[in-house]
Amino acid sequence: MLFQRSRAEPYAHLWVENDPPTDAEKGHIASALAKLEAELESLRPGERLSNDASKPRAGRHVNKRIPKLTDSIRRHRGLLSSVRSIPCEIWQAIFCFAMTNITTVGHRYGVALHALCRVSRLWNKAATMERSLWTVLPRVDSRRRQDTITVNAVSMYLERSGTLPLEIAYSGDVCVKPPPLDSSQPTDQVYVYSIFAVLLKVSHRWRQADFDIRDVDLSSLAVRGLTPILETLVLSIRPAVPEEDTGEPTDALILENFYNAPALRHVTVSTSGFASQTVILMHLKWPQLETFSSNSPRDLYYSKAVRYGRTSLRSLELTVNGMVIDPRVSLRLCPAASIVLPHLTKLVLHFGPNVSMSELAMRLPCLSLPALEELVVTGNVLDKMLASTLTVPLGTRIQSLKRLTLDENLKISSIDAGLGPLLTLARGLEHLDIQASPTLISQLRCQMPMPSDSAPRLPFPLLRILTLRSSVRDLTPDSNAESDQWFIAQQSMMANSIAIMLIQRTVDVGIYAIGLPDTPQVELREINFIHCDEGGSKAWRTQMMILDDRLCGTFVSGVPRLASKVVERFRSGLAALFLYSSSSQKGFDRATRWEMDFFMGEMEDLDLNRLDCRRLATRGVLHMLRQVGRTTKLAGYKQSKYDFQRRAKDLCMKWKPFLLRDARLALFRWTYVAENHMRLQYFATEPTTEKAWETIFGPPIM
Numbered sequence: 001m002l003f004q005r006s007r008a009e010p011y012a013h014l015w016v017e018n019d020p021p022t023d024a025e026k027g028h029i030a031s032a033l034a035k036l037e038a039e040l041e042s043l044r045p046g047e048r049l050s051n052d053a054s055k056p057r058a059g060r061h062v063n064k065r066i067p068k069l070t071d072s073i074r075r076h077r078g079l080l081s082s083v084r085s086i087p088c089e090i091w092q093a094i095f096c097f098a099m100t101n102i103t104t105v106g107h108r109y110g111v112a113l114h115a116l117c118r119v120s121r122l123w124n125k126a127a128t129m130e131r132s133l134w135t136v137l138p139r140v141d142s143r144r145r146q147d148t149i150t151v152n153a154v155s156m157y158l159e160r161s162g163t164l165p166l167e168i169a170y171s172g173d174v175c176v177k178p179p180p181l182d183s184s185q186p187t188d189q190v191y192v193y194s195i196f197a198v199l200l201k202v203s204h205r206w207r208q209a210d211f212d213i214r215d216v217d218l219s220s221l222a223v224r225g226l227t228p229i230l231e232t233l234v235l236s237i238r239p240a241v242p243e244e245d246t247g248e249p250t251d252a253l254i255l256e257n258f259y260n261a262p263a264l265r266h267v268t269v270s271t272s273g274f275a276s277q278t279v280i281l282m283h284l285k286w287p288q289l290e291t292f293s294s295n296s297p298r299d300l301y302y303s304k305a306v307r308y309g310r311t312s313l314r315s316l317e318l319t320v321n322g323m324v325i326d327p328r329v330s331l332r333l334c335p336a337a338s339i340v341l342p343h344l345t346k347l348v349l350h351f352g353p354n355v356s357m358s359e360l361a362m363r364l365p366c367l368s369l370p371a372l373e374e375l376v377v378t379g380n381v382l383d384k385m386l387a388s389t390l391t392v393p394l395g396t397r398i399q400s401l402k403r404l405t406l407d408e409n410l411k412i413s414s415i416d417a418g419l420g421p422l423l424t425l426a427r428g429l430e431h432l433d434i435q436a437s438p439t440l441i442s443q444l445r446c447q448m449p450m451p452s453d454s455a456p457r458l459p460f461p462l463l464r465i466l467t468l469r470s471s472v473r474d475l476t477p478d479s480n481a482e483s484d485q486w487f488i489a490q491q492s493m494m495a496n497s498i499a500i501m502l503i504q505r506t507v508d509v510g511i512y513a514i515g516l517p518d519t520p521q522v523e524l525r526e527i528n529f530i531h532c533d534e535g536g537s538k539a540w541r542t543q544m545m546i547l548d549d550r551l552c553g554t555f556v557s558g559v560p561r562l563a564s565k566v567v568e569r570f571r572s573g574l575a576a577l578f579l580y581s582s583s584s585q586k587g588f589d590r591a592t593r594w595e596m597d598f599f600m601g602e603m604e605d606l607d608l609n610r611l612d613c614r615r616l617a618t619r620g621v622l623h624m625l626r627q628v629g630r631t632t633k634l635a636g637y638k639q640s641k642y643d644f645q646r647r648a649k650d651l652c653m654k655w656k657p658f659l660l661r662d663a664r665l666a667l668f669r670w671t672y673v674a675e676n677h678m679r680l681q682y683f684a685t686e687p688t689t690e691k692a693w694e695t696i697f698g699p700p701i702m
Contacts, residue, residue, distance in 0.1 A: 011079065020084040033076040040069045055636035084122075095133060110138045110153075134160040135167060135207075140195050142172030151194050158202060165207035167231055168199055172213070196220075203227050212236040215280065218255055232256055232266040237280060238273045252279035259283045260343065268293040269301075269641065286312075292315035295350065306367060310341050317348035320355050320379075340368040347372060353378030373400055378407035401426045405433040405467075429460045433467040437521045438497060445501045458505060461521045467528040468498075491539065495546035502551065506682040507667065518688055523682060531676040544678055548618060549669045551680075561612040567619050573599045574624035577644065578631065593642050600647050608658040617659065617696045620672035625652055630679035657691070663692045671695050 011025040014177040021029060043066055095116055102109045113133060117124040127133055134157045140150065156164075203223045209230060211221070215237055258264060267289060271280055280296070288306035294301050294317065302318055304332065309316075347369065404426065434440060444466075446458055531540040577596055616622055629648035663669055664686050671679040681695060 011017050014224055015075075018084060018120040021079060026080065029076055029079050031074065033080075036073050036076065038072065038478075040066065043069070058636070088122070088126045088129070092125060092133075094129040095117040095123075095127055095130060099133060104136060104139060104167075107138050109136050123389040128160060131160060131162045131164050137166060137168050139169040139171065139210075140199075142170075142195075142517040149197075149694040154195055158198070165204065166205045168206060169210040170199060170212070177229050179559045196648060204229070206230045208232040208234075212238075214238055214240040215239045215253060215274075218253070218257070220258070221257045224257050227258065227264075229263050230258070230261045231263050233261075233264060234268045234270075235282070236272070238271070239278075242273060244275055246528060254283060254285045255280055257287065263286070265289060266291045270295050274382055279692050290311060291315040293348070295319045298645075301361060303563055305646050306339050310339055313341055313345065314343050315346040315348075315354050316341075317346075317350075317376075319350040319352060320324070339366055340370070343371055344369050345371055346374040346376075348376040349378070351377070352427065353379075371400055373406075374403040375401060376405040378405075382628065400428065403431040403433075406435065426460065428462055428572075430472055431463050431465040431467075432463060433459065434469065436470050436494075436498075438494065441494075441497045441501050445497075453584060458509070458521060463505070464522060465526045465528075466524060467530060469530045469532050470543075488542065492545045492546050495543050495550055496544055499547055499550040502668075502680075502682075511631060523684060525682055527680040528678070529671075529678045542674070544618075548670065550613075552614065552666055559610060559612050562608075562615050564615065566606075567615045567621060571619050571624065572615070574621065574628060578624060578627055596644060597642060600644060600651075603651060604647070604654070608655060611658075612662055614653065614662045614670065616655070617663075618670040618678070619670060620675070622652065622655075622659070623672045659696050660689060660692055663696055669695050 010028050011021055014021055014025070098116075099109065099112060101114050113127065116127050137157045138150075138153055140154070193365075200221075200223065203226045206223075206227050209232070211234070213221075213236075217240075218237065229447075248304055258267075263542065264285065264286075267284060269282055272295075274280070281301075284292075286304055289305075289309050290312055291314060292301070292305055292309070293315075296319060304314065305318070444459060444463075453659075500526065509521055509523050516636055529540075529544060573596075577599070588593075625648050629645055629652065631645060667682060667684070667693075669681050669683060671681065673679050687695070
């Protein structure tokens with residue numbers, strides 16, 4: 001037959017391999033390609049051969065041999081493609097770059113790596129020979145069923161990685177004793193013991209280690225002095241038996257397994273499920289640590305961190321709950337002399353319910369943090385001295401602070417009463433994440449000029465990103481309110497205050513820069529509105545709608561905005577469509593298909609030519625429409641009108657020009673991030689089409 005390949009072809013092996021052809025094979029392929037093209041030209045005289053040669057002219061009889069010839073020509077051209085000639089080393093560099101930012105959660109790294117190996121023999125060879133790709137071992141969880149596949153996978157990674165440093169992760173219980181040999185069938189303990197023993201055997205290659213184990217298994221980590229290159233340690237400890245608070249002291253559990261790790265720089269210690277009287281303390285070489293994080297409910301690390309890690313610490317995260325001093329671990333209050341942490345750029349403090357502001361005021365003033373750039377404070381604190389207490393260690397060099405985050409659980413009264421000193425001194429603040437309150441909004445607005453100033457001034461002249469968090473307690477109306485008018489009036493006042501502040505910091509920012517040459521004033525580019533509670537979302541949405549009307553309004557041409565009722569109906573219908581497809585195993589019944597078909601038809605018939613359609617993006621209609629377009633359960637019906645996946649994609653493309661038109665006419669553009677998260681961006685200049693489309697659709701769906 002014409003298209004049956006002969007076994008004598010010198011390049012026959014290339015049909016099943018991805019190896020680049022030799023010079024001699026290239027000659028044979030070119031000769032065969034010329035013959036095929038000449039034959040196709042003879043069958044279709046007067047037509048120019050192209051990559052679309054398989055597409056016949058309308059109404060012309062198609063020779064059955066032409067599609068086969070075209071397919072053979074494309075296959076021969078593929079043999080001469082330059083992609084085949086890319087060296088294996090180039091593919092390895094591409095793979096290393098592609099795998100850089102892939103997370104290890106859920107073994108996504110391993111799934112992506114094995115997907116590369118299955119593409120072709122060439123890719124498999126390139127990935128297998130690149131040892132650095134196999135240094136991230138799959139996470140081992142002994143609480144799940146284990147078998148020989150897991151053991152073989154760990155062994156394969158260790159073999160292919162050679163002698164390079166490793167990243168390991170282990171969760172569950174540790175089997176430190178060999179299982180009985182008389183068992184007829186292997187059990188999970190057999191595999192767990194084998195895996196853990198293999199990991200301990202290569203401890204000299206650990207670069208990053210992540211362990212989530214019980215307190216009784218800490219002694220099994222017999223790696224003291226055996227981790228010479230360990231740089232990052234994440235240790236999560238939980239009790240083997242649930243504990244209850246008895247108030248009676250217990251013996252402290254001292255962990256010294258990683259004390260002699262000379263390269264250890266980053267440590268995270270997490271404890272959960274322990275009683276308040278339980279003490280678990282790690283002995284570390286503090287002078288070499290750069291980052292340290294602990295959620296221990298007792299003051300076990302504060303004094304050691306600030307005393308011995310002062311020259312190296314760059315990031316410190318601690319939980320402060322009562323500032324308990326345990327004499328068995330020899331922790332003392334800071335001395336009267338100031339302790340300088342010259343390189344500390346990030347400080348995170350989690351306050352517990354039993355924190356004592358008096359003891360906190362004795363400790364923090366001992367610190368001097370001249371390089372601090374990020375401060376995060378979380379917890380339920382009622383003391384009005386919080387902000388002023390935090391201001392003391394920052395001293396007169398608080399201008400270095402660029403990012404400030406105050407948790408929504410911090411009481412508004414505490415923020416309003418004590419935030420003044422902190423906000424006044426932080427002139428270089430670029431990112432503020434804080435709970436919204438009327439007092440805060442007023443502090444962010446234009447301030448009266450000082451006698452030495454020639455123009456009004458704005459606090460935080462370098463502020464670029466603002467995150468305002470709200471909760472039920474500040475959005476829910478008073479129970480004594482007589483009607484909803486009071487509630488709407490309160491939300492309207494708050495929204496108007498926010499709108500005035502945003503306009504001052506965006507559109508009118510140039511007014512406040514006049515006469516202040518030494519203080520540059522930048523525009524506020526991004527504002528995030530986050531509702532932090534499950535309840536009270538109606539009040540939050542009301543506030544966002546009022547703010548949207550205040551900032552966006554209507555176009556100069558008088559084009560009316562798409563009605564809110566229509567947008568909400570579309571939104572609820574898409575949500576029901578998506579949720580029903582996610583929960584239903586058998587698909588839609590006939591009545592539901594009819595209802596959804598009518599609903600989608602209503603959206604398709606909507607004429608946006610003379611409507612301002614920005615509310616479709618603001619309320620997340622486009623976000624949900626994209627989710628429907630990605631749901632495979634909504635496709636595959638024989639009748640095209642029930643193929644909701646395709647109809648959703650087509651609807652996005654139909655609306656795209658109108659959405660881009662309206663987005664480009666607006667200085668403020670909303671992005672739907674989640675049900676409780678809205679992002680407002682300010683654009684002084686018109687962005688590119690890609691950037692505008694990204695702001696409309698929001699973040700990509702993973």
